[in-house]
Amino acid sequence: MTTRTLAAIALTTALGSLGFAQIGTPPAPVMAMMGGAGQPPMTGTGAMPGVAGMQMMHSMTDRTFLTMMIPHHQSAIQMSRAILKSTRDPQINTWATQIIADQQREITQMQGLLKEYGGPETGMTPGMLDMAGMVPAGPRSANPDVAYVQAMIPHHGMAVMMATHLLMQSTRPVMQNLARNIIAAQTNEIHAFQQYLNKVR
Template sequence: MTAHKHALNRSFRRRLAIVGVVTAGGLLLAACGGDDMEGMDHGSGSSSSAASTQEAKDNPAPGAFNAADVAFAQGMIPHHEQALEMSRLADGRASDAEVKTLVAAIQKAQDPEIQTMKSWLKAWGKPESAEEMPGMHHGSEGADHSGMAGMMSGEDMKKLEAARGTEFDRMFAEMMIAHHKGAITMAEDEQKNGRNATAQQLAADVVKNQSAEVEKFEKILDRL
């Protein structure tokens, strides 16, 4: 009877040992399984983050955009180009030191902005000019932007080109005030109706910087 009891006890202890090993193994597997899932999650997040970073690098104006953003870029490019054309005429014609300083500031700011807006349109799959949009009429002599806010006519540009000294300084200041105010109007429209954050930021810069330049040109006119 005693031997039988000892046999039963040994059998019971063996079963307990087996259950303990199985339980420990199950816990270990569960722990390993949890680590693997975590690793997969991290890997997936890293890939997504890397893709987003690459997209931001490839697209200079990431995020949603609308027709107002496109119109802003397509309109502001020729607007800035005319400001640069006016500024180039100052070489050898302007005599006022402050006018010359403002000419340099306009060239420094607006040429890079032109390149920036061109890069947006390329990323958005849109042409640089609204004249190139499907269904638009293509004139034989190129686009006429004289009807755009603040743009000078061909006759205005000829008058500026013919001026020298103080006459040029005064005419340049008057024209650039009108030109800047046109750009400010366009930028304010973008702030109201645009959707793309990058485009709206540039519009805010245009409003701020060109408003400050308008004030400077007005002071120049007061003393000329």
């Protein structure tokens, strides 16, 4: 898989999650790949049209998924550890604690699986890995608990989209099960987060 293919997967994943969550302006790493804030998207050989980007997503391999999902999980853990230092909301505490436990367990599993492929996907730059783990930008509440939930929804949405593509394409039962588990757990949490926001808005 080429560097351009990996970049397209990262970009399409990020943009897809932004659209899914309807959270406004893409974050700086995405804007940079698109030509910068206030600038037209890249053109020429580096351009990745939306349709082409989605086609690249359809070529995601098990190895690419693992390489990108590990930092994505790590960023969720960092967010959850941060909110645990300040929250007094029992529900937020429960969610953050569970996310840390579940995603750390999956990271350990994915690291073991990745060894079978000889390590992370070759040709993937630090910027691509940063994008895989980024938290999409957008309006956030001044209340840290609410802001955590608002950030976690699109973050989970990105994971669900990546896992759905993996589930459609992988031929390995262990990877299919991993994708199914991520989709099930994180869509349930997205729904719970939305119900929480319905009450506090």
